[in-house]
Amino acid sequence: MSDKRGPASGVRPLEELPIVVQCRGVKKSYGNRVVLRGVDLTVHKGQTVVVMGGSGHGKSTLLRLMIGAEKPDAGSIEIFGQDIGHLTEEEMYPLKKRFGVLFQSGALFNSMTCGENIALPIREHAKLDEKIIEIIVKLKLELVGLRDAEQLIPAQISGGMRKRVGLARAIALDPEIIFYDEPGAGLDPIMLAAIDELILGLSKKLGVASIVVTHEMQSAFRIADYMVLLHGGVIVAEGTPDEMRASKDPLVQQFIQGKAEGPVPLRQSGKDLVKDLLEGAGE
Amino acid sequence: MSEALAGLGRKGFEMLGFFRMSGHILAGFCYWVLIAPWRGFPIRGRETLRQMVRVGVNSVPIVFLVNFFVGVTLSVTIADILRTFGVVELTGSAMGVGFWRELSPLLTGIIMSGYVAASLAAELGSMKTAEEIMALEAMALNKIRFLVVPRLLAVLIMIPAATQLGNLCGIYGGYVVSIGLLEISPTTYYDKALEAMVVKDIWVGFLKSVIFAFVVGLCGCAQGFMVHGGAEGVGRGTTNAVVYSIILIIVADAILTVLLYFL
């Protein structure tokens, strides 16, 4: 455990805290489909950064790059000051033990009970007594309000519950950074608020940095220290929640107010619909 | 024409990817089985046992059944030929050598392609699409150590074991018709079967079964890890695993048989 803690008050002088994640000019394509065109992102210790953006604009891709599941085509990503672009899988293990990830679908192991899912990383990485592991598992499940689910297998619980168990697993080893891919999707508003409290608590009490991909605007404003809007593979707007709220950028306003009309077209094809249909008929 | 060529190119590319993945898995498997246990990363024994049960429970009865009936068919066919030479009592010899050396390894390998390679590819493929494999690696847990080693070890134990028992079933199938239909005495059948067999038959059969086990396990795991694109991708990977496994077993069998002939 680190001896430095984020100040408990709402005002956090971020610049003074160490940087835990730094992306510089990150690019990524799949085949000839360009997903990220150069993303810069800095996250400080204890800070909660919310990443917003339409679906299919590369939020999950950016997350996969930051956790080292894939390599960027260009640019660099530093975690705890180490450039992960040049590390092998084995060299990344010490870093990986220091962060937790909540995947979009929860990504629980279906062959294990929820309790075993949470116990797995603890058992493998912290040489602890089985009795203590059992206690930790119960505590983590209690944090997400699911102590009853310990003996159930993932197929027996709902999608929202799977996500909460996934969160319990992500925080099993008391990580210093947590990546969340749409933690709110599939949760009811009350549970969502509880998860927000949890994220805030981790950040304030333990100095955990969080990178949260979310569409839930209410929740985003509740937890964010800093917000970025990812659009078309680049960050088009960023700032504190207040700055974002006050932004004159119509794109930002469309996003935070959740309007169908605005600079972002509903349809993502560049082609004109009529032209597309006629071309198809002409063949 | 150009489309056919492009399709062929894609297939070739996919095959190349498969062989690269298999090589990667095999190298990792060797490391985690032979070297890592000495460095404080033991093999997960309980999980391996669980996988052995899973590999064996459905497939072994089928292996027995198929070997038995092929034994019945083959003994009658061979007896017909041998009778024209007046040496029908040699049926037992042909059955012993034929099963031990060739038929049981091949039949077991092919049945296991359908059962085990398919189920491994389907399981690992769904884990991949559900982000489970990425989650495992994000927890700093090695996918080869956690997923491949218990499964491949189970396959490497169960397939040779099933092959050995399959031998007995095949020979027993021949025995049943020989004494029932062909009027060969039980003792003659077994004596001839044992008499004809040499040590080489036994280790050749065993070697083949081990190599086929590697083929089945690697095809299942590699195709599973290569799955992309949802449920349809899992289906494609499963089919590929079976097809690759059967073809590679038959090709490997031919190469081995020719090579071992000269030994």
Ligand SMILES: Nc1ncnc2c1ncn2[C@@H]1O[C@H](COP(=O)(O)OP(=O)(O)O)[C@@H](O)[C@H]1O
């Ligand atoms: N493995 C992949 N192969 C090909 N294309 C991909 C892959 N992963 C993501 N993409 C594409 O990248 C784009 C961004 O995906 P993603 O990061 O999942 O978006 P988001 O999470 O913002 O909804 C999508 O258009 C998707 O089709």
Ligand SMILES: [Mg+2]
């Ligand atoms: Mg996503």
